[in-house]
Every structure is written in C-alpha cells, then in structure tokens.
Amino acid sequence: xxxxxxxxxxxxxxxxxxxxxTRIRLVGKRKNSRRGPLLVTAEGNVWVLEGTDGSLLPTNxxxxxxxxxxxxxxxxxxxxxxxxxxxxx
Numbered sequence: 621x622x623x624x625x626x627x628x629x630x631x632x633x634x635x636x637x638x639x640x641x642t643r644i645r646l647v648g649k650r651k652n653s654r655r656g657p658l659l660v661t662a663e664g665n666v667w668v669l670e671g672t673d674g675s676l677l678p679t680n681x682x683x684x685x686x687x688x689x690x691x692x693x694x695x696x697x698x699x700x701x702x703x704x705x706x707x708x709x
Contacts, residue, residue, distance in 0.1 A: 641688055641689065641690075642688070642689045643686065643687070643688055643689075644686070644687065644688075644689050644695060645684060645685070645686045646659055646661060646667055646684070646685050646686075646695065647661065647662070647682055647683070647684050648660050648661040648662065648665075648667075648682060648683070649681070649682055649683075650674070650677045650678060650679055650683065651666075652674065653668075655668050656668060656669065656670070656673075656674065657669045657672060657673070657674035657677055659683075659685060659695075665693075666693060667693055667694065667695050668691075668693055668694045668695070669685060669695060669697050670687075670690060670694055670695065670696045670697065671687070671696050671697045671698075672697045672700065676700055677700060678702050681702060682702070683700060683701065683702050684699075684700070684701045684702075685697050685699065685700050686698055686699040687699070
C-alpha cells in the first residue's frame with residue numbers, strides 16, 4: 621500500500637507493509653468501544669477483536685489472545701486465556 625503525504629511543502633512517498641493472514645499473539649487489557657471489544661497492549665497499541673462478543677474476556681486483568689491478523693488493527697480471535705493462567709516459557 622502506498623501513500624503520499626505532504627509535510628511542510630515536501631512530498632514524501634510512504635510504503636506501508638501489512639501482513640494479512642499472519643498468526644499473532646497479543647497480551648493486553650480489555651476496553652469496550654462502539655466497534656466492539658478492544659485489546660490495549662502495554663505499548664499502547666489498540667486492536668479490534670473480531671469473532672468475539674467480549675463476554676468471555678476478562679474485564680480487569682491482562683489476557684492473551686491468538687488469532688489471524690485481518691487488517692492493520694484487527695485480529696480474528698481463535699483463542700483467549702487470562703495471562704495469569706498462561707505459562708510462556
């Protein structure tokens with residue numbers, strides 16, 4: 621995907637790379653929005669969680685999701701687990 625941006629009179633070409641269909645694992649806290657349930661990582665990245673109504677997501681603690689990245693900030697969730705129950709070696 622290519623974009624053209626104009627900054628202080630200068631034209632800059634920007635190439636954005638997004639790997640759709642990539643499996644990812646994310647850890648963060650739940651936040652609700654009009655777009656549905658969100659996951660906010662410790663770094664401040666916000667992900668829209670597709671395929672879940674949010675009823676199985678913890679409300680006050682970190683949790684882990686795995687799924688397929690379907691957009692720049694979207695993940696189709698396959699698996700959810702509270703972080704304190706996950707052993708990552």
